[in-house]
Amino acid sequence: MNADQPRTITPDDLPEVITRYLTAHNARDAATAVTLLTDDATVLDDGKSYQGAIAIEQWLNRATSEFTYTTRLTNAQEIDTSHYIATHHLEGDFPGGTIDLRFQFTLRDGLIEHLAIEA
Numbered sequence: 001m002n003a004d005q006p007r008t009i010t011p012d013d014l015p016e017v018i019t020r021y022l023t024a025h026n027a028r029d030a031a032t033a034v035t036l037l038t039d040d041a042t043v044l045d046d047g048k049s050y051q052g053a054i055a056i057e058q059w060l061n062r063a064t065s066e067f068t069y070t071t072r073l074t075n076a077q078e079i080d081t082s083h084y085i086a087t088h089h090l091e092g093d094f095p096g097g098t099i100d101l102r103f104q105f106t107l108r109d110g111l112i113e114h115l116a117i118e119a
């Protein structure tokens with residue numbers, strides 16, 4: 001499949017590891033979320049990079065407690081069997097009040113190797 005042409009899929013068609021990660025992330029359960037990452041995982045969010053379980057767990061705890069918000073999965077796409085995009089609509093008390101975020105996942109050996117979150 002051409003990387004330039006993601007294929008829209010249903011949220012139920014996302015790999016289980018991504019669904020479990022998003023559930024933990026939305027529940028603000030950083031301890032569970034990091035168990036779904038490779039040992040050398042990286043997360044890119046808000047222009048900053050976090051690598052490894054400790055740094056990512058600290059980022060998750062900070063990111064999920066900074067503001068109060070609701071999130072709704074609005075779109076899911078498959079680029080290939082290792083690359084997926086899950087778009088979420090957030091509403092809350094953060095600057096601007098609403099935003100659509102693209103969670104771009106790279107998988108390796110059944111776990112999340114890389115996550116980039118972009119508006």
